[in-house]
Amino acid sequence: MAEKTILDTWGISAEYLTDLVNTNPSLRGMIVGYIAERKLKELFDRHNRTEAHRKDDDHDRTKKGDLVVTYKGEEFRIEVKSLQTNQVEVLMPDGEWMRLMEKKEVGRKASPGLTKAGKPRKGAAIFKWVLDARYTALPEKFKKETRYRGAFQCDASDRRKLPLANGEVVETTLLKVGEFDIVAAGIFGFRGEWEFGFALNEDLPRSTHGNYSEEVRQQLIASLIPVTLPLNAPFVSDPFELLDKLLERRQAAKGKVAEPTEA
Template identity: 30%
Template structure:
């Protein structure tokens, strides 16, 4: 008969506990690369999360190393209450803020009417927070406000197989039409999804610097 363990004081500083927590970070190194890849491919939710971080890594390596960009700052993507951007940098004397989002895999289709690939980008925060609008209203929402960031950036890899990025000004993103908000409130809140096609439609560009100059 199993003996019930007595309740005791928790000691997070015990050497064995410290070693166990430290060991967690070595799990990835302990897994053969092929097994790690298979695990990611089998779990759509994990794949989506991983691809988002990969996109951030590639954006940093490919885009942010351009000599025209200086003073790059990365931000905590878990702090959406106070921070609505992934990164910002100086370009031609102006600080540019970027929100990087990825295509939703299952949204990608061929549109016969547009003669192009078509996909949807989730363009909102992960958690609800109280947002004060310019008209004085406060709403609890995951939506971004118009103006929370300058430029929406989206990796085109699913469309092209290469690490190119498309850019769209925040002011050109769609506004919400959700009936959760009054018509007045809708004027200040972006839609939670943004559509993108390949070839790119109006308001999208692969030229980050031309987009930044049009602010």
């Protein structure tokens, strides 16, 4: 007997779940984020060049990284982030940048009560984010080859006290330089494909938070990081390019000779 799907367990249809996700961007972001983590693990599984893949407890604030891999005897932490889909822009045939998604009112919630005159109050508007009709009308070939731009949120899920190299402790949601090795930016929101842009932690832009000194800002990663397709520096499509660079540095620090890089 086939195992029950989550739809069976919850007693809903695929259409019901689709509508729920489309009308709740935060839910969509959460689901896409977890799928991106699984897709990244599958990517490394296919390459078969890393081992001991694992994910540490999400609630352990001392360990950042959605995927930990061992590469040639060294452990590396990869932080997975996803695009803010509603901010993605596409370069249209006329050379203008257009927001990919548009917010449409699709109805209203039930009336919360009556007015003083005894008439029903209007319920809150219900919105749905949908692909702009001008984009959906474009040829598929153009969608695959045109340029996209957007950004991803690169911070922690909650505020925590963060000790810095200069001895200061700041309470922030920002991530610290060096907390992980590589960021994997899930760019599914560009072309609807499970693709990633990889960048070294050290190459990510620093925070511009006005309340911090320059010394503190240089130890904190910016909360919103731009990314494009085609990828531009510091992002690359091949994670092993970055793993080899990190491995070479670690081995040099230990006085070892790096193993030859696989073609």
